[in-house]
Amino acid sequence: MGLHQKSYGNYQGRVFLKKGSENDASLVITDITLEDYGRYKCEVIEGLEDDTAVVSLDLQGVVFPYFPRLGRYNLNFHEAQQACLDQDSVIASFDQLYDAWRSGLDWCNAGWLNDGSVQYPITKPREPCGGKNTVPGVRNYGFWDKDKSRYDVFCFTSNFNGRFYYLIHPTKLTYDEAVQACLKDGSQIAKVGQIFAAWKLLGYDRCDAGWLADGRVRYPISRPRRRCSPDEAAVRFVGFPDKKHKLYGVYCFRAYN
Numbered sequence: 001m002g003l004h005q006k007s008y009g010n011y012q013g014r015v016f017l018k019k020g021s022e023n024d025a026s027l028v029i030t031d032i033t034l035e036d037y038g039r040y041k042c043e044v045i046e047g048l049e050d051d052t053a054v055v056s057l058d059l060q061g062v063v064f065p066y067f068p069r070l071g072r073y074n075l076n077f078h079e080a081q082q083a084c085l086d087q088d089s090v091i092a093s094f095d096q097l098y099d100a101w102r103s104g105l106d107w108c109n110a111g112w113l114n115d116g117s118v119q120y121p122i123t124k125p126r127e128p129c130g131g132k133n134t135v136p137g138v139r140n141y142g143f144w145d146k147d148k149s150r151y152d153v154f155c156f157t158s159n160f161n162g163r164f165y166y167l168i169h170p171t172k173l174t175y176d177e178a179v180q181a182c183l184k185d186g187s188q189i190a191k192v193g194q195i196f197a198a199w200k201l202l203g204y205d206r207c208d209a210g211w212l213a214d215g216r217v218r219y220p221i222s223r224p225r226r227r228c229s230p231d232e233a234a235v236r237f238v239g240f241p242d243k244k245h246k247l248y249g250v251y252c253f254r255a256y257n
Contacts, residue, residue, distance in 0.1 A: 010035070034059065034090040034157065061158025062200035063092045063100035065107045066192060069215055069240045072109050077146035080112040080153035087214070088193035089157035090114070094138075096156045097121060101138050111152040116143050118151050157193040162255040164190055164198035166206045169250070175243035178211040178250035187252035189213045194253045195220055199235050209238045210249040216240050217248050 007015045010033070018026035025044060029036060037059050043052045066083055068074055075083055084091045091114045097105075101121035108129040110120045118141035125134045144151075167181055182189045191213045198204035199220035207228040209219045217238035221229035229236055241247060 029057075032057075032059070034061075037090075037093070037096075037156075059156075059158040060201070061096075061156055062196045063096050063105060063154055063156050064089075064192065064196045064235070065109060065111055065152055066155050067109070067152040072152055073150050075112065075153055076148065076150055077112050077116060077144075080151070081114075083153055084155035084193075086191070087155060087157075088191045088197075089155040092154040092156035094119065097154050098138055100154075101136075109152045110139070110141050111154040113154060116146055118142065118144055118149070119154075155193060157197050158201070160194075160197045160201055162194075162253050163187075164194050164202075164204060164251065164253050166208055166210055167250050167252050172246045172248055173211065173250055174246050175211055175215060177246075178248070179213075181250055182252035185252060185254075187254035190251040190253040192216070192218070195251055196235055199233075208249050209236075209247075210251040212251060215243060218251075 005017060007013070011029070014030050016028055018024055018028050020026065025042060027040070027042070037057055040055050040057060041052060042055065044050060066087060068083060081091050091112060092100075093114050094117065097113060097119060101123065104123055105121045106123040107120055108122070108126075110118045112118055119138050120129075121138050122129050122134075123136050125136060126132045130139050167185060169181055173181060179189050189211065195204075195212060195218055199222060203222045204220050205222040206219055207221065207225075209217050211217055217240075218235050219228075219238070220235045222233050224230055224233055238248075
């Protein structure tokens with residue numbers, strides 16, 4: 001507005017106009033967050049003349065399905081949003097899920113997306129997932145009650161401002177011992193979003209099952225091989241073991257300051 005500028009919410013202190021020339025209205029966003037993803041509209045008004053343009057901000061990242069220890073179809077929309085946030089991610093958009101499907105994501109459980117719809121991606125049609133004679137695609141359940149309806153959720157993360165690693169430890173650990181071992185090493189026990197980001201963005205590969213913060217056990221395989229993940233690159237899911245069992249290692253995450 002002339003020489004006046006104002007930023008709102010979490011954009012404060014992170015946005016400014018580039019002003020490369022007298023007519024340059026380019027907006028610069030610094031310290032990009034997961035929530036910055038989406039479409040931005042620029043509207044220029046001068047007297048009776050106006051013009052608009054829409055620009056999409058895409059983030060390189062990974063979509064992953066998520067369900068809690070209780071099992072599948074236990075999250076309403078609001079709980080799904082929080083579950084993604086708890087795992088260092090945000091609830092995915094349809095565009096992000098569609099891109100993941102085009103890259104090979106196949107998941108037969110329906111999950112919430114950020115527009116309140118419930119969908120799931122199928123690359124290999126089969127009977128339990130809409131029928132084996134159907135075409136591949138993103139199956140759409142439509143929009144459901146955000147408070148009462150319960151599904152899984154698809155989360156998205158591109159956050160990776162830190163070091164993800166498998167902690168070398170002389171013995172296998174219970175869940176509580178795993179938490180303490182990471183703390184003793186100057187880190188936190190890793191979250192699901194962090195193991196997926198390390199696998200997708202850095203090609204992290206480790207054939208050792210380890211505890212994660214929500215009590216599940218997983219391991220990331222970027223190079224498929226016998227005994228680890230013979231058929232595909234994936235973040236393998238072992239399950240939610242009894243937290244008192246000394247059967248697994250632990251994955252830790254140390255954030256960069």
